[in-house]
Amino acid sequence: MKRNIVNYIKEYGISLFITKSIRRLYLKSNSVLATKINAYNEDKVRQALSSIVLNKEFKKSNLFKKKQSLNSEPIWIMWWQGYDQAPKIVKACINSIRRNNVNHEVILITKDNFQDYVNLPTFVLNKVDLGCISITHLSDMIRALLLYIYGGVWCDATILDIQPIPDEVFKSNFYTIRTDLKTKDPSHGNWTTFFMSSRPRNILMKKIAIYHFQFWKEYNEIIDYIMFDYIIKIISQNDEYARRQIETVPKNNSQTFELRKYINKPYNDELKNKIKTFEQNTYLFKLSWKDQFIKNDNSLYHHILNKYL
Incomplete structure (x- = not known):
């Protein structure tokens, strides 16, 4: 931890480190002061990241070539260790996506197969190691x-899918969960990075990849844990x-975060009715x-496992 702090200050300066540290102290607060601190932090991180990724060229054309011939409109999920090593809730979520989307190829990306589908710069792989x-x-x-080269839908491995993903999601040039909630991250409810879809060759996806590569080519410490959101914000502004x-x-899916709040609650009639209200406008949780x-056979958690495992 101490080494990471020292490296962060070396790469980005003491001012940004202090700004982020103060913001962290107020992260759970919704006060006017906390809101101002969050906005100031967001602006400082965005400015610093913009100076790194904008107006630079990254020429690696082989990174954007197909390595597989796939059926159109695949669904991509990633669990690095593989399905067998995944926690039960992850297995249940993966199964829910497979079960509800039988007309689409569901591809699980792992440490053993990711290079069958994409090329990554050597410096990225080295920095992972x-x-x-x-x-x-x-x-x-x-x-x-994956989305730029092949298109389709990206689902995080912890998304519970209760119905088939609609065709409009696959047919849209770009789609994402949009809650319109005033979140404390740069998306402010306008997008999520855990569920995204794209048609092949979408320039938004290409820029997202390129900006990540440009950043990691020069830096060893991530500027912010949610850098992905900042990159989307920077692209949208430019x-x-x-x-x-x-x-x-x-x-869409405005209640996507609600089900988690009840994961250990008894799965009784009251909760069933509440979930029905969520499902009126949400199918991805x-x-x-x-x-x-908790160890309770009557909990929502165990109901999910019983249904999808």
Whole structure:
């Protein structure tokens, strides 16, 4: 931890480190002061990242070539260790996507097969091996490449899908979950990075990949954990076509975060009725494998496992 702090300050300066540290203290607060601090932090990170990724060229054409011939409109999921090593809730989520989307090829990306589908710069792979780039942030680059090269839908491995993903999602040039909630990240509810779809050769996806590569070519410490969101924000502010793609996505799945709040609650009639209200406008629910699940056979968690495992 101490080494990471020292390296962060070396790469970005003490001012940005202090700004982010103060913001972290107020992260759970919704006060006026906390809102101002969050906005100031967001602006400073965005400015710093913009100076790194904008107005630079990254010429690696082989990174954007197909390596597989696939059926159109695949669904991409990634669990680095593979399905057999995944937590039960992850297996249930993957199964829910497979079960509800039988007309689409569902491809699970792992450490053993990712290079069958995409090429990554050698410096990225080296920095993964060195621990500079986490698997989480590696997946950000992989998803952008997959969607640009092959198109389809990217689903995080902790998304519970309760019905077939509509055709409009696959047919849209770009689609994402849009809750319109005033979140404390640069998306502000206008997009999510855990569920995205794209047609092949979408310039938004290409720029997302390129900006990640440009960043990691020069730096060893990530500027912010949610750098992916900042990159989308920067692209939308500097590319009118990309901005229109994002803005035209209709509000959808507005209750995507709600189911997780009840994961350990008894699965009784009261909760069933509440879930029915969620399902009126939501079919994709973002869960987490990091939650502490209680040992209760009557909980929502166990209901999900019983249904999808």
